[in-house]
Amino acid sequence: MAIRNDGFSMMELLMVLAVIAILALMAVPNFSEKIVRDQILEALPLADIAKAPIAASWAIGKTFPVDNEKAGLPDADKIVNNFVSSVLVREGAIDITFGNRAHAQIKGKVLTLRAAVVDEAPVVPVTWVCGYASAPDKMSLRGLNNTNVPKLYLPLKCRQ
Numbered sequence: 216m217a218i219r220n221d222g223f224s225m226m227e228l229l230m231v232l233a234v235i236a237i238l239a240l241m242a243v244p245n246f247s248e249k250i251v252r253d254q255i256l257e258a259l260p261l262a263d264i265a266k267a268p269i270a271a272s273w274a275i276g277k278t279f280p281v282d283n284e285k286a287g288l289p290d291a292d293k294i295v296n297n298f299v300s301s302v303l304v305r306e307g308a309i310d311i312t313f314g315n316r317a318h319a320q321i322k323g324k325v326l327t328l329r330a331a332v333v334d335e336a337p338v339v340p341v342t343w344v345c346g347y348a349s350a351p352d353k354m355s356l357r358g359l360n361n362t363n364v365p366k367l368y369l370p371l372k373c374r375q
Contacts (some may be wrong), residue, residue: 228360251318251368254298255326259345261296262328265287267318269330270341277359279307279330296325301339307332308358311341325365328375330357346373 268286272279280286284303288294290314291312294302298321300314306329313321326346326362331354333339346362346369 247318247320248368251311251320252370253316254321255364255368255373256370258296258298258311258326261294261299261302262311262343264294265302265304265309265340266328266343267311269307269309273332273341274309274337275277275328280304280338284368289342307356308360310361313364321364321368325361326364326369327362329360331355332357340361346372348373348375 222291265283265288266289269279272286281304283289283291283294283302283304283305288302288304291301291303291310295315297315298313298317299311300317301310301312303312309328311326311328313324313326328343328345329349330343331344333354342351342354344356346364347366348362350356362369362373
């Protein structure tokens with residue numbers, strides 16, 4: 216009696232496919248989180264438009280502009296890109312609101328960048344603190360943190 220060994224049985228192939236499917240399903244949530252984080256990182260440079268006039272205001276008068284108009288910027292809903300629907304200046308804080316083509320998990324959510332300053336030395340440059348992060352030593356934060364993006368999606372520098 217001869218035993219034929221021409222390849223894999225159907226059961227062996229199905230088991231391999233099942234293992235591959237399970238591994239793929241485990242990887243999908245991590246991939247989705249990465250997409251959202253990448254969109255947030257791509258949106259952050261848009262705030263650079265507002266950083267310079269805010270920092271200049273602090274260096275000159277130790278005050279911050281109360282809104283976009285006082286900072287010499289266009290209306291909040293005019294500062295946009297693929298993932299951002301507005302950039303709002305508020306007394307030392309910059310609120311980035313996600314919209315347009317942003318992932319559903321962050322659409323309508325806000326990420327705040329706050330100015331960190333040394334009160335006694337306005338010549339020290341303004342440092343920007345993202346989201347839930349704390350101020351560097353000997354610096355104090357200005358503006359309210361309106362961040363409501365879940366920490367899971369924020370870049371590491373914004374989570375502290």
